Every structure is written in structure tokens, then in C-alpha cells.
Amino acid sequence: MGLACHIGSQILEASPFLASFERLCGLVRALQADGAPLRQLDLGGGMGITYAPGDRELDVEQLGAALTAAVAPLGLELVLEPGRYLVGSAGVLLTRVIGRKRSGEREFVIVDAAMNDLLRPALYGAYHPIVPVDAAAGERPTIRADVVGPVCECGDFLAQDRLIAPAEPGELLAILSAGAYGMAMASTYNTRPLAAEVMVRGGQFAVTRPRKTVDALIAEEQLPAWLAR
Numbered sequence: 547m548g549l550a551c552h553i554g555s556q557i558l559e560a561s562p563f564l565a566s567f568e569r570l571c572g573l574v575r576a577l578q579a580d581g582a583p584l585r586q587l588d589l590g591g592g593m594g595i596t597y598a599p600g601d602r603e604l605d606v607e608q609l610g611a612a613l614t615a616a617v618a619p620l621g622l623e624l625v626l627e628p629g630r631y632l633v634g635s636a637g638v639l640l641t642r643v644i645g646r647k648r649s650g651e652r653e654f655v656i657v658d659a660a661m662n663d664l665l666r667p668a669l670y671g672a673y674h675p676i677v678p679v680d681a682a683a684g685e686r687p688t689i690r691a692d693v694v695g696p697v698c699e700c701g702d703f704l705a706q707d708r709l710i711a712p713a714e715p716g717e718l719l720a721i722l723s724a725g726a727y728g729m730a731m732a733s734t735y736n737t738r739p740l741a742a743e744v745m746v747r748g749g750q751f752a753v754t755r756p757r758k759t760v761d762a763l764i765a766e767e768q769l770p771a772w773l774a775r
């Protein structure tokens with residue numbers, strides 16, 4: 547038996563966790579005084595990672611030390627659910643530039659990844675850094691552009707009004723911090739098979755999930771009896 551809470555997500559300060567923990571501790575003591583056989587205290591997740599320039603890194607050492615000290619006198623097992631914190635910064639979405647265009651004052655870099663591959667920018671305006679894979683391209687003077695996918699939707703963007711290196715068609719871009727809420731939120735919208743997943747270690751790489759085929763996407767579809775001949 548235990549208590550669990552989750553106060554939010556992408557929190558970069560230790561203080562909200564400590565404040566919620568303090569409140570929970572009060573409840574734990576009251577329940578223990580009533581004889582409740584509590585064994586566990588689950589503080590949930592929400593430890594943030596750095597996305598945008600200027601984001602300050604969460605001091606997990608400080609948070610860990612404060613939580614450990616606070617939980618020790620309670621005699622409870624402490625559980626954390628640091629989903630994004632463990633994997634978010636480890637993943638990039640690799641995409642190739644397929645075109646450039648200008649519309650009025652706006653410059654567009656069109657890439658072969660889309661909102662179905664990384665939904666966060668379209669869904670809630672999330673910021674993901676975008677850098678050229680070729681370091682030399684990063685030396686070029688920056689342009690201000692929207693980075694958009696090839697899906698015919700006004701929400702199909704990966705960055706808007708962003709200062710980036712002026713990538714040319716054929717070049718690769720890395721969309722950073724895509725290891726959490728990236729593939730897990732991806733869909734096959736517009737009959738776009740899910741991207742391949744590749745694990746990299748030093749100079750080694752391995753395909754850990756091959757790209758799906760369009761045939762596999764539609765393989766499970768069935769005609770209803772009234773249409774079947």
C-alpha cells in the first residue's frame with residue numbers, strides 16, 4: 547500500500563517536487579498515525595530536460611539528495627517515474643531536406659519528416675532544436691525559416707520562425723531531444739509508415755525497428771461482408 551502523486555511534466559526546478567513531497571509527507575504521517583500500513587511513496591515523473599536555448603538543467607543530484615533525506619525518516623520505499631528524463635535527450639529524429647521555398651516574407655525548409663513522426667510541435671508548440679548533420683553546414687550564416695513536413699496540413703511543422711543553418715535539398719538535419727514523446731506519439735497519418743528506429747553506440751549502429759511498409763500498414767484491413775465479392 548502506498549501513496550502516489552504526479553504534479554506535472556517538464557519541470558526544471560527542484561522546488562515544486564519538494565513542495566509536493568512535503569505535502570505528501572504530512573499525509574503519510576497522518577495515515578501512519580491512524581495505523582495505515584504504508585510501504586511506498588510514488589512521486590511520479592515530470593523531471594524536465596532541456597529543449598530550448600536558455601532552459602536550465604534540472605539539478606537531479608540536489609533533488610535526489612533532498613528527497614532521500616526527507617523520505618528516510620518515513621521508512622517508505624521511494625518510487626520515481628522519470629520517463630522523459632531518461633530517454634528524451636538520447637533520441638534525435640533524422641530528416642532529409644526535400645525542398646526550399648519562399649512565400650511572401652516567409653522562408654520554408656521542407657523536410658521528409660512530418661507531424662506524424664514528431665507531433666509535439668504541432669500539438670502544443672513544443673520547441674525542438676534543429677541542427678545540420680554536416681558540421682560544415684552549421685558554419686553558414688543563419689536564416690529565419692519554418693521547418694515543415696510534406697503533409698498537406700497547416701499544422702505540419704517541426705519549427706516556426708526559427709533561426710537555423712540554411713540547409714539545402716538532400717542535406718540531413720537532426721531534430722534533437724526527440725527520444726521521449728517522439729516515436730511513442732507517432733502515427734501512420736497520411737499512410738506514412740512509422741520511421742525506422744536505429745540505436746547508436748559510439749561508431750556502431752543497429753536498426754532496432756525497421757521502417758514499416760505500406761503493405762504492412764494495410765495488411766490487417768478487411769472488407770465488410772456486404773462489400774466482399
Ligand SMILES: Cc1ncc(COP(=O)(O)O)c(C=O)c1O
Pocket residue numbers: 551552554555556590591592593627628629630631726
Ligand atoms: C503518472 C505519471 N508518471 C510519469 C509521467 C512521466 O512524466 P515525464 O515524461 O514528464 O517524466 C507521467 C506523464 O504525464 C505521468 O502521468
